[in-house]
Amino acid sequence: MEDLTFHHKTNRRASGDRRLAIVGVVASGNLEVLAERVLPDNHCQVEIRTAAEGFREVWTAVIDDFVERYAPGGLKLSINDGGARPDTVMLRLAQAVSVMEEQQ
Amino acid sequence: MSSAEKARPAKPHEMSSSWYEASARQRVDFVLDAGSFQEFLGPEMREVSPHLRVFDLPEQFDDGIIIGRGLLAGSPVFIAAQEGRFMGGAFGEVHGAKLTGLLRAARDAKSIPLLILFDTGGVRLQEANAGELAIAEIMRAVVEARTAGVKIIGLIGGRAGCYGGGGLTAGCCSALVVSEQGRIAVSGPEVIETNRGIEEFDSRDRALVWRTMGGKHRHLIGAADVFVDDTAKAFRDAALALVQTVAALTLETLLNEQVRLEKRLQSFGASGDALDIWKAIGVPEAASVPGMPTEKFVSLADKLRSTHHDAR
Numbered sequence: 567m568e569d570l571t572f573h574h575k576t577n578r579r580a581s582g583d584r585r586l587a588i589v590g591v592v593a594s595g596n597l598e599v600l601a602e603r604v605l606p607d608n609h610c611q612v613e614i615r616t617a618a619e620g621f622r623e624v625w626t627a628v629i630d631d632f633v634e635r636y637a638p639g640g641l642k643l644s645i646n647d648g649g650a651r652p653d654t655v656m657l658r659l660a661q662a663v664s665v666m667e668e669q670q
Numbered sequence: 671m672s673s674a675e676k677a678r679p680a681k682p683h684e685m686s687s688s689w690y691e692a693s694a695r696q697r698v699d700f701v702l703d704a705g706s707f708q709e710f711l712g713p714e715m716r717e718v719s720p721h722l723r724v725f726d727l728p729e730q731f732d733d734g735i736i737i738g739r740g741l742l743a744g745s746p747v748f749i750a751a752q753e754g755r756f757m758g759g760a761f762g763e764v765h766g767a768k769l770t771g772l773l774r775a776a777r778d779a780k781s782i783p784l785l786i787l788f789d790t791g792g793v794r795l796q797e798a799n800a801g802e803l804a805i806a807e808i809m810r811a812v813v814e815a816r817t818a819g820v821k822i823i824g825l826i827g828g829r830a831g832c833y834g835g836g837g838l839t840a841g842c843c844s845a846l847v848v849s850e851q852g853r854i855a856v857s858g859p860e861v862i863e864t865n866r867g868i869e870e871f872d873s874r875d876r877a878l879v880w881r882t883m884g885g886k887h888r889h890l891i892g893a894a895d896v897f898v899d900d901t902a903k904a905f906r907d908a909a910l911a912l913v914q915t916v917a918a919l920t921l922e923t924l925l926n927e928q929v930r931l932e933k934r935l936q937s938f939g940a941s942g943d944a945l946d947i948w949k950a951i952g953v954p955e956a957a958s959v960p961g962m963p964t965e966k967f968v969s970l971a972d973k974l975r976s977t978h979h980d981a982r
Contacts, residue, residue, distance in 0.1 A: 602714060
């Protein structure tokens with residue numbers, strides 16, 4: 567297992583008022599993302615535990631791209647990864663942000 | 671329109687969704703009134719398995735089981751749902767303890783029914799001893815809760831089926847709902863084949879697996895009380911009907927169950943195949959059962975099956 571943590575500054579707060587979202591399942595080629603609205607509005611943190619070791623560069627690129635596209639300010643995103651491909655990771659992250667945007 | 675349907679906004683697309691294909695969290699939403707679910711020990715609590723890390727395996731924040739309470743047609747229920755895609759829905763130490771805790775809460779509350787949405791291959795082998803102990807605790811907690819007057823309904827139709835300790839636990843429930851895709855057994859097909867040889871059970875013969883462990887057979891021989899289509903609505907409606915009708919557990923219930931099982935062994939103990947059993951109980955064309963549509967099967971089963979009993 568490998569633990570990775572990424573901190574980003576964002577230019578806006580993720581919309582919506584949900585405090586919490588969980589999407590995905592930890593299975594082969596899949597992952598779960600737990601989103602929590604616990605950080606200052608211009609911060610985003612992504613914590614990853616992955617079964618596939620040695621892919622820091624790929625994760626860095628995917629998370630950079632994700633933060634740029636979605637500006638998920640205020641969110642802490644925790645990932646348990648079962649060896650998902652980068653496109654699946656991006657899809658789950660986008661899903662998590664989308665659920666957080668729902669009004670409660 | 672029933673009160674059940676009034677209690678939640680109409681979501682026809684959701685109600686015809688496949689139970690088999692759904693995630694554990696989707697199934698909880700299928701069953702409960704919209705927006706009523708309150709999770710206990712949710713993923714944000716991060717109560718993960720203490721054992722998987724030792725094996726360098728990824729954890730899941732809810733350890734593959736969701737527990738909580740909510741409303742079913744306006745009445746409170748406790749609910750547990752296993753995620754069959756995380757390690758085959760298998761029972762580990764935390765996974766099991768969450769279900770045990772929920773069962774004990776139901777026992778203390780006495781009058782609130784509990785639904786278990788099974789989807790499990792049995793005990794998680796990476797935490798075998800803790801998992802086996804968890805099954806023992808769960809079965810004890812099921813019996814204690816039922817003795818206190820709690821109705822415990824098992825819903826079985828997930829991709830992992832209901833095997834091992836899950837099969838044993840299901841056998842302790844007040845009543846079971848099963849779909850054709852649901853399988854209930856203790857040893858799974860591959861386990862039997864590995865231990866007893868391919869002559870005993872060919873795990874790759876899917877038709878054999880389904881007619882031995884599948885929902886139709888389990889319903890016909892009285893192990894599962896209600897047979898339903900693989901849809902969200904069918905499972906919800908069946909759960910609602912059962913929480914309103916299932917009888918409490920008494921000593922007489924257990925004695926009746928013992929008699930029922932003895933009779934079953936006497937009648938079918940020598941049968942080599944489910945087909946023989948179906949013929950013996952009077953199914954006109956036994957070979958047509960696997961392909962039979964739900965409505966036709968249910969009306970046939972209602973005429974034949976031996977589950978109209980006070981046992982369980």
